Amino acid sequence: MDKLSEKQVKHVANLARLDVSDEKMEHYRYQxxxxxxxxxxxxxxxxxxxxxxxxxxxxxxxxxxxxxxxMLKKADIFKNANNVSDDYIxxxxxxxxx
Amino acid sequence: xxxxxxxxxxxxxxxLKEKKIKPIDLVNEAFMKxxxxxYNAFITLNKEEAIKEAIELENIxxxxxxxxxxxxxxxxICTKDLKxxxxxxxxxxxxxxxxxxxxxxxxxxxxxxxxxxxxDEFAMGSTGETSYFPxxxxxxxxxxVPGGSSSGSAACVSARLCSLALGSDTGGSIRQPSSFxxxxxxxxxxGRVSRYGLIAxxxxxxxxxxxxxxxxxxxxxxKAISGSDVNDLTSSDSEVTHFxxxxxxxxxxxxxxxxxxxxxxxIDLEVRDKVREVMKLLQEKGCIVEMIDxxxxxxxxxxxxxxxxxxxxxNLARFDGIKFGHxxxxxxxxxxxxxxxxxxxxxxxxxxxxxxxSYVLSGDNANIYFKKALxxxxxxxxxxxxxxxxxxxxxxxxxxxxxxxxxxxxxxALKSFYDDLLTIPVNMAGLPGLSLPIGFNKSHLPIGxxxxxxxxxxxxxxxxxxxxxxxxxxxxDPRGGDLC
Numbered sequence: 001m002d003k004l005s006e007k008q009v010k011h012v013a014n015l016a017r018l019d020v021s022d023e024k025m026e027h028y029r030y031q032x033x034x035x036x037x038x039x040x041x042x043x044x045x046x047x048x049x050x051x052x053x054x055x056x057x058x059x060x061x062x063x064x065x066x067x068x069x070x071m072l073k074k075a076d077i078f079k080n081a082n083n084v085s086d087d088y089i090x091x092x093x094x095x096x097x098x
Numbered sequence: 099x100x101x102x103x104x105x106x107x108x109x110x111x112x113x114l115k116e117k118k119i120k121p122i123d124l125v126n127e128a129f130m131k132x133x134x135x136x137y138n139a140f141i142t143l144n145k146e147e148a149i150k151e152a153i154e155l156e157n158i159x160x161x162x163x164x165x166x167x168x169x170x171x172x173x174x175i176c177t178k179d180l181k182x183x184x185x186x187x188x189x190x191x192x193x194x195x196x197x198x199x200x201x202x203x204x205x206x207x208x209x210x211x212x213x214x215x216x217x218d219e220f221a222m223g224s225t226g227e228t229s230y231f232p233x234x235x236x237x238x239x240x241x242x243v244p245g246g247s248s249s250g251s252a253a254c255v256s257a258r259l260c261s262l263a264l265g266s267d268t269g270g271s272i273r274q275p276s277s278f279x280x281x282x283x284x285x286x287x288x289g290r291v292s293r294y295g296l297i298a299x300x301x302x303x304x305x306x307x308x309x310x311x312x313x314x315x316x317x318x319x320x321k322a323i324s325g326s327d328v329n330d331l332t333s334s335d336s337e338v339t340h341f342x343x344x345x346x347x348x349x350x351x352x353x354x355x356x357x358x359x360x361x362x363x364x365i366d367l368e369v370r371d372k373v374r375e376v377m378k379l380l381q382e383k384g385c386i387v388e389m390i391d392x393x394x395x396x397x398x399x400x401x402x403x404x405x406x407x408x409x410x411x412x413n414l415a416r417f418d419g420i421k422f423g424h425x426x427x428x429x430x431x432x433x434x435x436x437x438x439x440x441x442x443x444x445x446x447x448x449x450x451x452x453x454x455x456s457y458v459l460s461g462d463n464a465n466i467y468f469k470k471a472l473x474x475x476x477x478x479x480x481x482x483x484x485x486x487x488x489x490x491x492x493x494x495x496x497x498x499x500x501x502x503x504x505x506x507x508x509x510x511a512l513k514s515f516y517d518d519l520l521t522i523p524v525n526m527a528g529l530p531g532l533s534l535p536i537g538f539n540k541s542h543l544p545i546g547x548x549x550x551x552x553x554x555x556x557x558x559x560x561x562x563x564x565x566x567x568x569x570x571x572x573x574x575d576p577r578g579g580d581l582c
Contacts, residue, residue: 015456016411017418017433018449019441028450031511035454038512039467041400045474052472053479055302056288056528057332064328076195080422091420092432 003029004036099134100127103168104258104575107315111163121152121166121210128168128212131259137235137244139254140213141173142181148210155208163318164207170254170263173214174221175306176295177201180211184297185229186219188417188424188443198295199330200264200306200323207322212260216250219445220414221271221299223247224517227504228447236279237576238543242501245275251309252279256576262319263309268299269402270496270521272307273533277546278501280535280574282316282563283309285521287554288528289334290320292327300409301332303525311574313534313564317341320556336554344561350384352562353489359395360494360520360548368539369495373547376493376536376566383569392485394478398522399515401478404458404471405526411455417443450511479527486552491562495520496533496546520548530556534563535574544574 083090176194216234226249234249236242237257248265252275265272267285276283308319419425419439426438524531533546551559
């Protein structure tokens, strides 16, 4: 793969919730193609196993005790939020006016 | 100026116990050195708090070897009330409201955090050059990169601004800069150290580990940060042994494997020659050293690109500009807020990686690429672990080369991955691996040797590392001993 099309770059950028400027478009067309060409090598590996390794641990799941305990305080959490009003974090409206 | 911070942990501990020095002397020395030349190793300094803590420690009994020692922390490990930026514009003003588990443990040992260290943005890079902040420099030659992603942690320990630091390693980010800066750096077994409070890059690969000037210090710091944690279900219940217990023991009879792949002509000749010298030394001292083949190692890079970037795209989806992190100035919709905030907040390397990660996890690609990668990962893990049926350890070079100039191939999207060619397989399998300085090339730049052990056998790694360290007896101080 030489380079991706602009449409393909815009597609992967949208998946990652990113904008791609016109200035960077050419860079990404080549660079993403280089990485995806490398990744394609995975497909040619001759492998016998069907077993997957998701994480190198043998730990079993554990459940927390069902007890009331101190959690993070709302006031502390709000310290890093960008737009707070009383007890809420403000976001732009997500529904149409009509 | 004093130079206590170039001494070993045990030497400093003796001076503290004999009351020849106080913790405040160590803290003052660290900040004086940092003012003279910081090598851009730090993003945030913790001066006021560190001085306060050092004075408070004067009234507390010394109860462990790390008591009162200054330590530097990679800036992707959360420190309560101390800015944690991940070297990103995205988190430039982020102040955590809790401590990572390793930080709690550091504080329980009464160590003193002197600052948060520079790094590649979100730990994505192998040179330190993707940092949003002025780039950390290699104390051996400031025109050379210190390696990455734990660039500042390596630079500050190498320059003796601090004798201990924590880094994190997803594909080589502790071992690679340790090799470039002439240090001892360990990526512990996956699960040995809690990841709670480590800002995630690739959760199934990330581990926090120690970066130090010598093997003994490394083992002491690993002990302090190890152990299971209810806040990280991938942390292990395995016994936390005294990692120093085998240090100083004879290595005669140890069986050591060297993968042919690790000594191929892709690796710089001077680096290979230096590793061969150590192989010869070990044979002379009664070790059995044999070349072996390990299948699938050649797929480490595409494997990493699929798994690490897939996980990264998911982990970094949380940065939306709303709950924390950079938010754009103007937007018309929530979708625009996400996209503009993320596009302004992340640097190029991060954007490239999360785009690829999103792609390999999207739709049918999850089956085509990601599932196949998990199968290859299983196979590479089996292949590496089976080596330990016959051998105690695997050795080879840590890196393909020594530290190189800034801006080399900065436009090459594959370069940072290829720098980690020899370190990635260890993360894939979850094994422990250490980089040990074994000498210099003709330009007097450090060369690192990789020592890989079986699961939870960090003590065996330290056994061999301490033996080689003692035999070679190198001066790994980049200041050439001028200040010693």
